[in-house]
Amino acid sequence: MHFLFIEPYYGGSHRVFADSVVRHSQHQWTLMTGKPVHWKWRMRSSALDFAKQADRGASEESPWDALVCSSMLDLPTWRGLTKRVELSCLPTAVYFHENQWMYPDSPDARSDHHYGYTNLLTAIAADGCLFNSRFHLDGFLDAAKSFVRRMPDSVAIHDFDSLKEKSQVIAPGFDPWTIKRQQANQAGTTLRIGWVARWEYDKRPDRFVEFLRLLDRAGVEFNLVLLGKRGNHDAPALTQIRQHFGNRILFDDFVESVDEYRSWLEQVDFVVSTADHEFFGIAVCEAIWAGAVPVLPNRLSYLDWADDEFRYETLGEAVSIVQRLADWQQREQAAQRARQRIATLQTPNIVTMFDKSMEVMAGKPNKP
Incomplete structure (x- = not known):
């Protein structure tokens, strides 16, 4: 089969997932991508951009069997802008890396529900919706229902039962590699604590400072x-860590090189998240694969793939996890348990599931 994949925001986890699908799938893919900047403009302009690209790229003799797009595409608008009927009628799956209703607002942010509603209309227009975690699927449906209930009319036309029925969870997974980790950090040596998240408000680096x-x-x-990843200006929490714990920092930078990044992951004993928000957690999975013990909040997407022993309710409990596993032998055993838990999330396994989902969708009749 031959599928079209439209990714308006070709960066970060969006790029990793799209590349993994193209690399591991047994099917043929045409990948159309946009720049990973100015996400609001991507959501507004990409439908027009990719409608024109698809019109030019479609083959009269061999049209695509189905379409996959990320939730950054305004799907109803794209369908309306395509000039070719066979494109507007393609069976379509939307992959939700995120939605614009569930991000925690920073203190100076103003909520804009237009983008969340665009996500909802895209989900309604699609033949299937794929979410990267159960937390994300449930949270999106709850947020959408909450928003629609507050609207002045047309509430009943939003069929959430149908939306839930055509939705499923397929994690984006992570790319495994051969670990070159050195001998375990044994008794008498200093523990190495790792941070792998973006230094942004929703990841709560301020809480990481308090944990330290x-x-x-x-x-x-x-x-x-x-x-x-860092922004144009250092996060206040990062500045505080440098001031208070500067002599303990082994490495402090965003690493572009995959090999160098993995080599640093392999030196971490504990990977810590203090996030208020996580739709999946590829970076944490990679750290676990590299041999780190996870220390994670008892919520969010972590419930899908991290056992109770690695989750905390309070920062005091997070400290206790580190203390409990300070012994290198117990830590190594715990790291192996955590690694086994995520083994099924390796991208070859995930893409096999994704292929099967697309095959079923391509076989469904889809009439204009």
């Missing part, structure tokens, strides 16, 4: 590996 202070007060010796 609690760890320090508890007398735990630690060093830091600070990865994760």
